[in-house]
Amino acid sequence: MITTEEIFTIVNKQLQEDLPFVVYKFPNENRLGILIQSTNTVYRTRTFEEQGFVFAPFDSEKEAILLPGSPTYAKDFDFDTIVTKQLSSVRASEFEKDSHIALVEKAIDRIIHSDLQKVVISRKQKIDTQDFNALDTFKRLGSKYATAFVYLWYHPKVGMWLGATPESLLSINGRSFETVALAGTQPYSSGDIIWGAKEQEEQELVTREIVSNLENFKLLNFKRHGIENHRAGDLLHLRTRITGTFSTAEVSIESLLKALHPTPAVCGFPREDAKNFIFNNENYPRSFYTGFLGELNIFQDKSKPRNRRNVENLAYKTLSKSTQLFVNLRCMQYKDQAANLYIGGGITKDSNAVNEWEETVNKAQTIASIL
Numbered sequence: 267m268i269t270t271e272e273i274f275t276i277v278n279k280q281l282q283e284d285l286p287f288v289v290y291k292f293p294n295e296n297r298l299g300i301l302i303q304s305t306n307t308v309y310r311t312r313t314f315e316e317q318g319f320v321f322a323p324f325d326s327e328k329e330a331i332l333l334p335g336s337p338t339y340a341k342d343f344d345f346d347t348i349v350t351k352q353l354s355s356v357r358a359s360e361f362e363k364d365s366h367i368a369l370v371e372k373a374i375d376r377i378i379h380s381d382l383q384k385v386v387i388s389r390k391q392k393i394d395t396q397d398f399n400a401l402d403t404f405k406r407l408g409s410k411y412a413t414a415f416v417y418l419w420y421h422p423k424v425g426m427w428l429g430a431t432p433e434s435l436l437s438i439n440g441r442s443f444e445t446v447a448l449a450g451t452q453p454y455s456s457g458d459i460i461w462g463a464k465e466q467e468e469q470e471l472v473t474r475e476i477v478s479n480l481e482n483f484k485l486l487n488f489k490r491h492g493i494e495n496h497r498a499g500d501l502l503h504l505r506t507r508i509t510g511t512f513s514t515a516e517v518s519i520e521s522l523l524k525a526l527h528p529t530p531a532v533c534g535f536p537r538e539d540a541k542n543f544i545f546n547n548e549n550y551p552r553s554f555y556t557g558f559l560g561e562l563n564i565f566q567d568k569s570k571p572r573n574r575r576n577v578e579n580l581a582y583k584t585l586s587k588s589t590q591l592f593v594n595l596r597c598m599q600y601k602d603q604a605a606n607l608y609i610g611g612g613i614t615k616d617s618n619a620v621n622e623w624e625e626t627v628n629k630a631q632t633i634a635s636i637l
């Protein structure tokens with residue numbers, strides 16, 4: 267365990283020396299994690315058996331990048347002390363708006379005339395940034411999105427990404443398993459929350475598909491929990507937790523990821539039809555957006571704090587293997603003095619193209635507001 271200031275000093279040193287690192291904050295925790303590399307080698311993983319921090323693209327045919335090793339943590343970072351800047355607002359051009367609406371209309375038409383039931387359509391928006399400071403931007407993200415997994419990831423041969431994602435993909439602690447179905451979006455307001463039929467049906471489809479993809483894993487105590495509202499900054503989503511217990515300690519993360527990724531929350535259903543539609547129609551590569559990222563096979567000390575005099579107990583530390591992966595959403599890639607925001611939304615037969623455009627504008631705002 268080190269101090270948060272030490273973590274920030276290490277981040278600045280890695281940036282100055284142009285070396286890989288990731289710094290991150292878990293949802294609802296003020297704990298920071300950091301993992302660094304002392305060379306600029308690009309390590310990859312296919313089997314997900316290694317230990318480290320994984321950064322995987324949307325396209326599962328492409329290999330995931332690994333920062334190998336075990337992270338160092340700092341406790342109790344006080345994000346409340348971070349000063350957030352004046353809100354910047356994103357302005358999209360009429361061309362961007364018209365192209366997105368046209369693509370959403372094409373998707374709706376495809377859904378009506380084929381087996382495709384849902385497809386997630388996304389876009390990329392470039393915002394020029396002056397005086398961009400990666401670490402300060404990370405701190406502002408952490409301060410604004412307490413419930414999110416917030417990260418700053420850098421590799422000189424791959425690029426720089428930042429994000430504050432509300433969506434967990436896969437959480438394994440020892441034998442416990444958890445994932446979520448997250449879909450349906452509306453702006454947050456403090457009044458009564460009412461969800462439309464489109465959002466409820468979309469969320470049900472995502473949940474059913476994830477549950478069915480997990481059937482082969484024969485999880486014990488497999489449970490689909492009740493639907494809840496999940497706040498992500500100025501947005502609200504519908505969320506269903508799905509939990510269970512593995513019957514053996516040896517779990518193939520590779521096969522779990524094959525079953526889960528990409529979920530209908532970020533790709534669509536049926537998966538192959540949705541993927542084909544995305545690859546053939548979105549006019550840019552998603553790269554790491556809607557991929558996944560997080561800790562892989564990390565040994566966590568689960569021992570309870572003990573009486574210092576009770577030295578014998580120290581020999582029985584409880585170590586449990588943990589994997590905490592998140593979907594790469596509400597993210598940006600910093601490149602050539604510009605922030606490239608990636609935003610999308612789920613399209614079903616009941617979608618309204620103009621409303622779907624507005625949803626991407628609201629999502630873009632969640633990230634742009636900290637630039």
Ligand SMILES: C=C(O[C@@H]1C=C(C(=O)O)C=C[C@H]1O)C(=O)O
Binds near residue numbers: 596610
């Ligand atoms: C695709 C994104 O978000 C996903 C799509 C959602 C929706 O369509 O309502 C909600 C949450 C995410 O699963 C994104 O934020 O870019």
